[in-house]
Amino acid sequence: MKIVIYGNSIAAYLSSIALSKALDEGSKVSLILPKEQSQSDMLYGGSTSPDAYDFHLSLGISEPELLLKTNSAFSFGTHYSNWTDKQLRWVQAFNLPFPSHFGAEFHQILLQQKENLQDYLFGAQASLQGRFAHPPQNKPALPLSRAEYAYHFDAASIASFLRERVSQSKVTVHSAELDSVELTQNKTSVKSLRLHTGETINADFFIDCSGSERKVIAKLQQHADCAFEVKSNMYFSLEDRDIAESPRPCISATGHQSHWQCEVPLQNKRQLLRVSRQTFANAEAFQLGHSAKAWLGNCVAISHAAALLSPHSNASYRLLKRDIERLLELIPIHSDMDMERKEYNRRYLLDVDHAGIFCDALFDTRQKLDKDEMPATARAQDNRADALLNRKIEQFLNRGLLVNYDLEPFNLEDWSIMHCGMQREPRRRDSLCSSLNQNTIALELNKMKEAISILVPKVPPCDAYTVKYKEYLKKKS
Amino acid sequence: MHLCIVGGGSAGWMTAAGLAKKFENTALTITLVESEEIGTVGVGEATLPHIRFFNQTLGIDERDFMRKTKATFKLGIEFVNWGRKGQRYIHPFGDFGPPIQSIDFYQHWLHAQQQNQDVGALSDYAYGIVAAQNNKFAMPKGDSSDITNAFGYAYQFDSILYAKYLREFAEERGVNRVEGKIVNTSLCEQSGNIHTLSLESGQCISADFFIDCSGFRGLLIEQALHSGYQDWSRWLPANSAVAVPCESAGELGPYTRATAQDSGWIWRIPLQHRTGNGYVYCNDFISDDNAKDTLMGQLDGKALSSPRQLRFKTGRRNQFWKNNVVAIGLSAGFLEPLESTSIDLIQSGITKLIELFPELEDASKTTVAGEPSAYKLNHFDMDEYNAQMSLEYERIRDFLLLHYVANEKDDSPMWQYYREMELPQSLEDKLDAWLHRGYIQRYEIGAFLPPSWVAVMLGQNLTPKNVDPRVQNTEAKYSLEVARNMRKRIHEGSQQAQSHAKFLEHYLGLNTLGNTQ
Numbered sequence: 001m002k003i004v005i006y007g008n009s010i011a012a013y014l015s016s017i018a019l020s021k022a023l024d025e026g027s028k029v030s031l032i033l034p035k036e037q038s039q040s041d042m043l044y045g046g047s048t049s050p051d052a053y054d055f056h057l058s059l060g061i062s063e064p065e066l067l068l069k070t071n072s073a074f075s076f077g078t079h080y081s082n083w084t085d086k087q088l089r090w091v092q093a094f095n096l097p098f099p100s101h102f103g104a105e106f107h108q109i110l111l112q113q114k115e116n117l118q119d120y121l122f123g124a125q126a127s128l129q130g131r132f133a134h135p136p137q138n139k140p141a142l143p144l145s146r147a148e149y150a151y152h153f154d155a156a157s158i159a160s161f162l163r164e165r166v167s168q169s170k171v172t173v174h175s176a177e178l179d180s181v182e183l184t185q186n187k188t189s190v191k192s193l194r195l196h197t198g199e200t201i202n203a204d205f206f207i208d209c210s211g212s213e214r215k216v217i218a219k220l221q222q223h224a225d226c227a228f229e230v231k232s233n234m235y236f237s238l239e240d241r242d243i244a245e246s247p248r249p250c251i252s253a254t255g256h257q258s259h260w261q262c263e264v265p266l267q268n269k270r271q272l273l274r275v276s277r278q279t280f281a282n283a284e285a286f287q288l289g290h291s292a293k294a295w296l297g298n299c300v301a302i303s304h305a306a307a308l309l310s311p312h313s314n315a316s317y318r319l320l321k322r323d324i325e326r327l328l329e330l331i332p333i334h335s336d337m338d339m340e341r342k343e344y345n346r347r348y349l350l351d352v353d354h355a356g357i358f359c360d361a362l363f364d365t366r367q368k369l370d371k372d373e374m375p376a377t378a379r380a381q382d383n384r385a386d387a388l389l390n391r392k393i394e395q396f397l398n399r400g401l402l403v404n405y406d407l408e409p410f411n412l413e414d415w416s417i418m419h420c421g422m423q424r425e426p427r428r429r430d431s432l433c434s435s436l437n438q439n440t441i442a443l444e445l446n447k448m449k450e451a452i453s454i455l456v457p458k459v460p461p462c463d464a465y466t467v468k469y470k471e472y473l474k475k476k477s
Numbered sequence: 478m479h480l481c482i483v484g485g486g487s488a489g490w491m492t493a494a495g496l497a498k499k500f501e502n503t504a505l506t507i508t509l510v511e512s513e514e515i516g517t518v519g520v521g522e523a524t525l526p527h528i529r530f531f532n533q534t535l536g537i538d539e540r541d542f543m544r545k546t547k548a549t550f551k552l553g554i555e556f557v558n559w560g561r562k563g564q565r566y567i568h569p570f571g572d573f574g575p576p577i578q579s580i581d582f583y584q585h586w587l588h589a590q591q592q593n594q595d596v597g598a599l600s601d602y603a604y605g606i607v608a609a610q611n612n613k614f615a616m617p618k619g620d621s622s623d624i625t626n627a628f629g630y631a632y633q634f635d636s637i638l639y640a641k642y643l644r645e646f647a648e649e650r651g652v653n654r655v656e657g658k659i660v661n662t663s664l665c666e667q668s669g670n671i672h673t674l675s676l677e678s679g680q681c682i683s684a685d686f687f688i689d690c691s692g693f694r695g696l697l698i699e700q701a702l703h704s705g706y707q708d709w710s711r712w713l714p715a716n717s718a719v720a721v722p723c724e725s726a727g728e729l730g731p732y733t734r735a736t737a738q739d740s741g742w743i744w745r746i747p748l749q750h751r752t753g754n755g756y757v758y759c760n761d762f763i764s765d766d767n768a769k770d771t772l773m774g775q776l777d778g779k780a781l782s783s784p785r786q787l788r789f790k791t792g793r794r795n796q797f798w799k800n801n802v803v804a805i806g807l808s809a810g811f812l813e814p815l816e817s818t819s820i821d822l823i824q825s826g827i828t829k830l831i832e833l834f835p836e837l838e839d840a841s842k843t844t845v846a847g848e849p850s851a852y853k854l855n856h857f858d859m860d861e862y863n864a865q866m867s868l869e870y871e872r873i874r875d876f877l878l879l880h881y882v883a884n885e886k887d888d889s890p891m892w893q894y895y896r897e898m899e900l901p902q903s904l905e906d907k908l909d910a911w912l913h914r915g916y917i918q919r920y921e922i923g924a925f926l927p928p929s930w931v932a933v934m935l936g937q938n939l940t941p942k943n944v945d946p947r948v949q950n951t952e953a954k955y956s957l958e959v960a961r962n963m964r965k966r967i968h969e970g971s972q973q974a975q976s977h978a979k980f981l982e983h984y985l986g987l988n989t990l991g992n993t994q
Contacts, residue, residue, distance in 0.1 A: 001946075021950075022947045022950060023949075023950055024946075024949045026949065058579060329916070329945070330916070331945075331946050333913075333914060333943045333946055339913040339914070339916075340914075342906070343906070343910055343916065343918065346906075374856055375860045377864075391861075391864075398855065398857040398858070399833075399855075401832070401833070401861065405922075406920045406921045406922055407919065431500070431503075431835070431836060432499060432500075432832075434500070434503045434504070435500055435501055435502050
């Protein structure tokens with residue numbers, strides 16, 4: 001099988017590394033690398049998901065390399081402040097499953113006790129105090145062990161690191177610009193890519209990683225009645241700032257009158273991503289949305305070439321990871337790729353829907369159900385994603401229920417933290433809480449909270465921790 | 478809140494026990510109405526591993542429960558004659574070997590098979606299967622990285638005794654049992670809710686909330702509230718069963734057996750004191766008398782009673798929860814017990830009901846004129862319960878249907894019927910994906926996860942044309958070495974285990990069970 005990847009993007013590099021690692025010598029993987037990196041790489045919002053450690057490792061990328069060779073930094077989550085017109089403030093921390101021994105779900109216990117979930121998230125408290133340490137794996141009683149962490153990254157720095165890795169792999173790299181895409185006679189598949197150099201590249205399978213430009217898949221979309229569905233037009237800018245005096249291991253996402261912005265702390269600087277519905281000086285325009293099918297004919301669009309979500313969460317990175325994993329599971333075996341295409345598109349759409357509703361829920365300011373409100377199922381729903389989101393939010397507002405769909409990119413802890421952060425208030429308490437001994441629970445909760453508040457100040461400041469950790473890594477190597 | 482459960486079989490008493498435990502020391506009071514005259518179906522003598530979680534939640538001691546319900550351990554189900562006549566396989570509770578380089582083990586096994594490597598049967602890589610084939614049993618220990626611990630187990634028990642056991646449990650926790658036959662149900666004109674049940678004795682029982690565990694007839698959910706029924710008999714046409722217990726014979730196997738017949742299938746469930754048997758069939762393809770004769774001709778030992786006839790229609794209620802009634806068990810729907818899902822569906826209904834239970838004390842409770850109670854019910858809870866249960870039933874339906882369609886049998890009218898059937902699209906896609914490259918469509922919510930699908934598809938000779946191309950990137954020598962070590966460890970582990978009967982004798986302190994070799 002001859003596979004050609006097109007694009008200069010994080011998606012192109014990760015796809016190249018993943019395929020070269022997964023496939024044997026019988027498959028030939030080539031990367032057509034245009035000169036300019038995709039602008040849409042800034043739309044990852046500068047953060048990975050907390051499972052990036054394992055994902056990178058599966059691609060042969062270790063954490064020491066990432067920290068020593070790029071300016072990536074540790075992340076416990078995102079601190080939202082002045083968020084939406086309700087001026088909400090909370091840390092969307094990454095956390096392992098909550099304690100399950102109380103007899104009801106942890107968030108229900110906290111709602112019953114009128115406690116703030118934030119006080120029980122080590123990552124949230126450490127973020128606010130600018131502290132970081134690796135969660136230990138062999139000390140389950142330590143509150144730090146319940147935190148998870150991701151990485152902040154600078155799209156240019158990580159791309160340069162990954163490009164280097166690609167050059168060391170089995171992938172053949174052609175540095176060239178794309179001139180045109182030639183389709184098969186029936187217009188259902190890509191026949192070849194013609195490059196500015198005059199060269200024509202044929203392949204059995206094409207992977208479009210050109211970001212929001214969708215340079216390859218767009219050609220097929222014209223003939224497949226499967227256009228990119230635009231959800232909104234947004235304007236973005238990215239600028240570098242000096243490193244903060246006391247950097248925090250979290251992204252700061254702040255709402256403003258006409259825009260919102262994300263500040264991403266890195267090892268040597270901060271990056272400020274500004275996002276608005278109206279244009280402003282130095283802004284790049286992007287159309288957010290997604291295609292109903294990411295795989296057409298013999299071409300699959302990965303990451304931003306398929307779906308472009310707003311960067312106020314790490315949903316885009318989660319989708320990128322899912323896209324690559326899905327692709328690896330469904331690499332075509334031969335030219336008949338009907339089964340792979342159908343299954344890939346089924347899973348892709350579910351993932352986009354599920355990641356999309358998490359993003360949308362971060363702007364959904366419903367905090368209470370009206371007294372006589374009926375479920376959304378009783379009224380006409382605009383579309384599939386709206387129905388999924390309504391069920392999530394309404395069930396939480398009804399009784400704090402966390403609705404779970406199959407294999408969502410965001411887990412129940414993510415949703416629970418977000419619902420509480422958005423101050424969604426269930427109109428009733430979980431019936432199960434009624435039978436529990438409230439005094440005993442209150443005492444235990446107090447201990448948990450205290451353990452976090454005592455431990456957090458003892459953890460090193462995140463910049464000092466990173467410096468020491470890198471020194472240790474250098475000595476070790 | 479006052480809750481009334483109608484029916485006292487497995488579903489009724491499991492619900493009573495589950496709710497009484499979970500809502501102990503709350504404002505919930507529970508009455509269960511059952512009629513000895515009507516009796517119970519005694520459904521589901523074989524279970525899935527989830528039942529252990531249910532029992533643990535109740536705080537039930539495993540040994541005590543097993544002694545009192547005459548339970549045996551279950552490592553899986555042996556399917557005989559399903560792929561083709563004379564062939565058998567076991568669907569275990571657990572996976573086939575751990576992944577090699579992040580690729581499912583069965584993919585490496587398929588690849589090795591295609592390369593004509595001597596890797597044996599896939600079943601050699603599941604400890605549960607090897608132990609079951611040798612009638613051995615050992616408890617899985619904590620370290621699941623050891624392949625001999627990587628399995629689950631369930632029970633085979635006398636469901637009438639299980640109901641009795643749970644009745645005691647529930648009554649100890651305040652559940653009030655009322656003996657009597659319900660002759661009438663009265664509804665609130667305004668809300669459509671049920672508020673009173675009239676018994677033959679003249680007694681009236683009012684409640685805020687009702688659980689219908691009345692069996693196939695759906696006394697409340699259907700007869701009173703007309704929920705409606707989705708008929709799935711075009712896919713699973715079996716509509717009858719005949720059941721009979723017999724004396725135990727031979728070694729005590731830690732597994733249930735399902736043997737395909739020309740017009741259905743026969744179950745065999747070994748308990749401590751007897752073996753349960755039954756023939757599930759469609760009476761379009763075989764008469765009741767012939768079915769009965771076929772069953773009686775295949776018993777291991779002497780029949781312990783005369784055969785009992787059952788009728789059913791495969792499908793589910795349109796709404797499991799309607800107004801102030803939730804249907805659990807056979808009143809909610811019926812799926813033939815080919816994969817022991819009857820008790821699992823009861824358990825699932827109870828778990829979801831607990832999660833979505835109405836408010837126990839309703840401060841805003843208003844009294845409608847002439848009505849004793851107008852408990853405010855919540856449409857959000859109902860919608861969610863119905864959505865979750867619908868998905869559960871549909872996914873099990875597809876998995877059951879798989880057994881009938883994953884073969885090429887056409888030697889009887891029933892098998893010819895399956896050859897011509899138009900499958901649900903969801904199942905069609907799963908089969909295509911498997912046959913093309915051994916790919917399993919994964920889901921998170923449902924009783925049967927990928928290893929179960931692999932077990933049935935390979936067990937019934939559905940061999941994929943291709944494999945995941947990534948396995949070609951693993952050095953064959955390495956994967957063969959891993960496989961060889963795994964097989965050896967499983968073989969040794971099963972040799973060291975006691976026979977199932979001996980294990981039970983020691984574990985439960987019993988006298989000799991059956992023929993313990």
